[in-house]
Amino acid sequence: MSKKVLMKGNEAMCLAAIMAGCKAYFGYPITPQNEIPEYMSQHMEESGGVFIQAESEIAAINMVYGAAAGGVRAMTSSSSPGIALKQEGISYLVGSDLPCVIVSVSRGGPGLGGILPSQADYFQSTRGGGNGDYYIPVYAPSSVQESVDLTIKSFEIADKYRTPVMVLVDGLLGQMMEPVEIKDYKPTLIEKPWATNGDSGRRKRNIVNSLSLNAEGLEETNLRRFEKYKEILKTEEMVENHVKDGDEMAIVAYGTPSRIVLNAIDILAEQGIKAGLIRPVTLWPFPYSTFANLPSSVKNILVCELSMGQMIEDVRQGVQGKHPIHFYGRTGGVIFSPEEIAKKAAEVAKGGA
């Protein structure tokens, strides 16, 4: 059984989290993600979970740390300046191998920036701002439907690898309404024998900790975590690659801007320019191999981002100098139009840009 409903992206991700067995949500208001704490305040209790409006993003991520340590599926959400504040907590969650989901609905920056949609937090999400050697899986949906599917998946991946997972959407996706199909879903909750849930009467006592004063010990822990990352890199990469043999251009975009690019590609087709979209769905792991194996017809690559160009660094790494790379971006909350992108792409095709 499934049902079709019309929902805002922010609310749909909440519904998905509850379906996935999320039993704890902690957050602090910030535009453009306020629908998330609002929805959760209304629905967590009826689904047997807890909701706290924290005093800050720092407190919220630490509440997640506590709930996750106790073994329940936990989530927080925020937007750019708030995600910045969560970075210390994310580093501790990684250091203690705790699973959780962080929804990031990004807006323009730096500083207080603006409240309109932006993709200027690609570095913040994929490179982190927390201390230490670490990565976290980052999913970047491009529709409300995909937000639902990837939020559910994030909880599974978080538990499977004992890692924080981020769902990164721009403010556009958080705010827009689309029909979504809600399928029947029953979460499979795995055993967490490591949880500090106050059950030491029935087992050895558990410790959740990221401290290691012994250098070799800490190195060993980090090496073990990177073994886990190897497995994630091998199995969890997701990408949508529409580039066909004969296409002269690959246009790269993630999230909602990838849909604007699809419209631009239609305009280009009318002008006789064949281009195909590459849409990374996981930003970490980044689909580097897709860029190493492009058809030989591809002469140029155009990267489009709602930022000054951040993902382009990963594209460059994937392309390894085999094709020229160009960039088109708008920043600060300005959204590019299909026409703008088509114009830029046509210039590139002519060898002008």
Next chain:
Amino acid sequence: MSKVVYEKSRGLTDVPMFYCPGCTHGIIHKLVAETLVELDVLEKTIAIAPVGCSVLAYEYFNCDCIQASHGRAPAVASGLKRTNPDKIVFTYQGDGDLAAIGTSEIVHSAHRGDNVTVIFVNNAIYGMTGGQMAPTTLTDMKTSTSPFGRGTASSGIPIKVSEMLSQLPSVAYIERVSTHDVAHVRAAKKAIKKAFTYQMEGRGFTMVELLSSCNIGYGVSPVESLSFIKDAMIPYYPLGIYKDVS
């Protein structure tokens, strides 16, 4: 026939503690551990220790333990206790941790009336990082970052945490006790027991502030550091119950 007159509490693990000789953290660990055993809740307790000299508390308390980031233990406790309401949760925090970097988290845990217990160890100094000034450092007291003595003009007048938090309506119990002699250590244990009993009864936020010493940080002998509690700290930080809902 010989009989056992004293035994190390099974609330503590059997490993040597790394605290400096003369430090009162060990005594406070023992009081908390004995209390958890006497109340028969050790097996359902989770201890949360953030950064400070007691960062290694997870090695010592013989129960589930979480190490938290500097100052954030009360938020970790909120998240844990709300999702495990039948368990006993306590934080163990120093005065740098609780009264400087973690003021927001402690105030709001108390403000929400979280049903947890806070063991607040006030030694008037940052012990772990080598004896720097804390918000609780006494006026004119010399530390490594107040080499001429704490000046109130630049650093303010020392913060009185128990007095401050007891103003919050959701707080169930706050008492300030001392660890400088046997009689006071006994009284401290009573306060700790009361705090945990209140938590078991679901009364809400409870905190025991323990005046303690850091002879290494003060640069004096252990005996002198205990006298410092009695002669300098207690007159400024009066002992007693600041809030009790019973």
